[in-house]
Amino acid sequence: MEFDILYFINGMHFPLLDWIMVFITHLGSKGIFWIILSAVLMIFPETRKCGITVMAALLLSLLFGNILLKNIVQRMRPCWIDSGIRLLVSMPEDYSFPSGHTFASFAAAAGIFMYYRRAGMAAMALAALIGFSRLYLFVHFPSDVLAGAVLGVLSGILAYALTQKLYKNLR
Numbered sequence: 001m002e003f004d005i006l007y008f009i010n011g012m013h014f015p016l017l018d019w020i021m022v023f024i025t026h027l028g029s030k031g032i033f034w035i036i037l038s039a040v041l042m043i044f045p046e047t048r049k050c051g052i053t054v055m056a057a058l059l060l061s062l063l064f065g066n067i068l069l070k071n072i073v074q075r076m077r078p079c080w081i082d083s084g085i086r087l088l089v090s091m092p093e094d095y096s097f098p099s100g101h102t103f104a105s106f107a108a109a110a111g112i113f114m115y116y117r118r119a120g121m122a123a124m125a126l127a128a129l130i131g132f133s134r135l136y137l138f139v140h141f142p143s144d145v146l147a148g149a150v151l152g153v154l155s156g157i158l159a160y161a162l163t164q165k166l167y168k169n170l171r
Contacts, residue, residue: 069097078096
């Protein structure tokens with residue numbers, strides 16, 4: 001069933017959308033967009049706590065997603081199984097579950113949402129686009145992206161709780 005969804009999405013390809021999806025997926029690569037955003041947030045005193053929360057959420061996503069779960073589950077990627085689909089990005093070398101791009105993006109977006117609802121909703125929309133781009137580019141299964149989104153939100157909430165506790169203990 002997951003391949004049916006991927007093949008359906010694969011039928012949507014056209015050059016402009018290809019370019020857009022590659023651009024969007026690169027925003028999530030190695031969490032660099034979110035890392036830069038959290039660094040900028042940490043510069044200003046009024047957004048520092050949010051920036052720390054976002055960075056903590058990203059660290060949680062790295063530890064639990066890329067280091068722990070990917071290596072425990074060891075799920076093959078759809079592009080490894082069906083090599084007949086032309087990839088628009090480099091062939092990923094790590095495992096598929098969960099989607100690291102999606103996990104990090106939703107972790108950061110949830111962290112932002114905990115402080116700033118409107119900006120958090122915009123970040124969630126970007127996170128969803130990054131997750132969809134992983135399906136469009138045929139490098140993740142839908143369940144990889146769904147798991148990344150759920151785990152990301154949970155990581156953002158946990159990072160928020162940890163940051164609140166840290167600040168409370170420092171007072």
